[in-house]
Amino acid sequence: MDRNQADTQVNPKCASQKRRDVMTFTPMWQKVMNSLRPCHVWLGIDHRATAGGSFVRPFTLNYAQPSGQSAAVPPYHFDVSLQLNVLPDGRPAVSDRALLMATGTTTSTAGSQTHFDD
Amino acid sequence: MTVLILTAEQDVTADMVVAKLHERGVPMVRLDPADLPGKAVLSADYAHGDFDGYLSVNGHVLSMGGLRSVWVRRPGEPAAHAAEPSAWLTAETRQALFGMLYSASTRWMNHPRRAEQARHKPWQLRVAHSSGFAVPPTVITTAPRVAQQFVQEYGDVVVKSASGPPPGEPPAALPTTLVGPDTDFSGVAAGPALLQRYIPKRADIRLTGIGTRLFAARKAAEPGQVDGRFGETGNGWEPTPVPHRIARAVHDYLAFTGLAYAAFDFAEDAEGIWWFLECNQGGQFGFVELETGQPIADEVAVWLAQRRPGLRIPEEH
Numbered sequence: 001m002d003r004n005q006a007d008t009q010v011n012p013k014c015a016s017q018k019r020r021d022v023m024t025f026t027p028m029w030q031k032v033m034n035s036l037r038p039c040h041v042w043l044g045i046d047h048r049a050t051a052g053g054s055f056v057r058p059f060t061l062n063y064a065q066p067s068g069q070s071a072a073v074p075p076y077h078f079d080v081s082l083q084l085n086v087l088p089d090g091r092p093a094v095s096d097r098a099l100l101m102a103t104g105t106t107t108s109t110a111g112s113q114t115h116f117d118d
Numbered sequence: 119m120t121v122l123i124l125t126a127e128q129d130v131t132a133d134m135v136v137a138k139l140h141e142r143g144v145p146m147v148r149l150d151p152a153d154l155p156g157k158a159v160l161s162a163d164y165a166h167g168d169f170d171g172y173l174s175v176n177g178h179v180l181s182m183g184g185l186r187s188v189w190v191r192r193p194g195e196p197a198a199h200a201a202e203p204s205a206w207l208t209a210e211t212r213q214a215l216f217g218m219l220y221s222a223s224t225r226w227m228n229h230p231r232r233a234e235q236a237r238h239k240p241w242q243l244r245v246a247h248s249s250g251f252a253v254p255p256t257v258i259t260t261a262p263r264v265a266q267q268f269v270q271e272y273g274d275v276v277v278k279s280a281s282g283p284p285p286g287e288p289p290a291a292l293p294t295t296l297v298g299p300d301t302d303f304s305g306v307a308a309g310p311a312l313l314q315r316y317i318p319k320r321a322d323i324r325l326t327g328i329g330t331r332l333f334a335a336r337k338a339a340e341p342g343q344v345d346g347r348f349g350e351t352g353n354g355w356e357p358t359p360v361p362h363r364i365a366r367a368v369h370d371y372l373a374f375t376g377l378a379y380a381a382f383d384f385a386e387d388a389e390g391i392w393w394f395l396e397c398n399q400g401g402q403f404g405f406v407e408l409e410t411g412q413p414i415a416d417e418v419a420v421w422l423a424q425r426r427p428g429l430r431i432p433e434e435h
Contacts, residue, residue, distance in 0.1 A: 106404025
């Protein structure tokens with residue numbers, strides 16, 4: 001890493017600002033999961049690499065956690081004629097703002113499992 | 119002239135735009151490439167020195183000669199829903215579908231080639247800096263010692279994924295997380311780690327750019343909050359003006375990357391500076407519209423309905 005290059009990325013106005021004290025922590029989930037089983041086991045994947053004969057987990061995966069996304073079936077279905085999802089009474093699902101807010105299907109974490117643009 | 123939307127059937131954010139296109143009387147066809155072959159059918163031919171092609175799905179038919187624009191929203195992998203899916207069948211189907219679409223004269227939101235490059239976070243930071251944004255010092259490395267030195271130099275540092283959470287069941291999340299100087303960095307050798315100086319923020323900013331139109335929303339952060347996507351604070355998204363300097367940088371960024379749509383994430387610090395965190399070329403917008411009332415879906419529909427690139431003067435909202 002070229003430190004000079006990194007420094008040029010800082011807005012001069014911001015570079016002089018004092019850094020705040022920020023509490024660092026080991027996430028609670030990590031403490032719990034580490035006490036139970038390795039990350040690659042509960043994720044159902046094996047992203048380990050060999051280093052000096054022993055397996056090492058990629059650093060970033062140490063901070064993975066269950067998404068908590070529900071697999072519940074949404075209360076609407078796709079209408080092939082209208083080409084959008086409709087409620088049981090035939091109204092477009094997008095007409096029910098409260099429903100969309102509740103299901104979280106339009107949020108920045110929705111769909112992140114298959115699409116990494118959130 | 120017809121708009122083609124490539125997305126999954128369950129994508130209700132796309133529904134918001136489909137509804138607007140219906141209101142405007144704009145013909146559209148919605149296709150999930152995962153349904154090709156099978157539910158969807160395509161045919162393209164090069165004969166007598168000419169090209170033509172057709173797509174049909176659920177009784178809706180689209181001719182390449184009548185293609186107005188293509189919105190690549192949340193498409194499935196080609197042939198993913200086939201009776202016997204395979205990597206080879208996906209590759210063959212991708213060739214047929216995108217080879218045909220690339221042969222048509224149309225407008226893209228966003229062109230797959232542009233989108234592919236725009237997804238790369240290190241490149242995003244480079245373009246962001248060139249465009250005039252404030253960019254936090256960042257390193258992506260497979261060298262544990264470099265990671266250690268970076269944390270020692272900058273103190274408060276976060277780790278984030280470059281490509282998103284790992285696929286698999288149960289679904290996983292990778293929130294941006296603080297790392298301390300006593301962290302064991304040996305795992306950096308097993309996979310690239312993206313480390314960035316932590317920006318203490320008073321708010322998250324989500325700015326959606328559609329052509330020349332910009333919509334910014336602001337959500338107040340709690341002290342010490344790191345990733346605004348996770349953890350309920352009780353704070354909601356509210357419309358916020360786009361500073362002139364930011365608007366100019368966004369337009370430069372979009373012009374350089376060739377993106378027609380992009381969702382930018384910023385951290386607003388105590389001095390009001392918007393620090394560039396990332397630019398999602400296919401970022402969600404439904405949650406912003408639902409909370410702020412900003413007409414983002416309508417603006418996407420307007421862009422898709424245009425027959426040629428607009429010559430509109432940049433506007434901020």
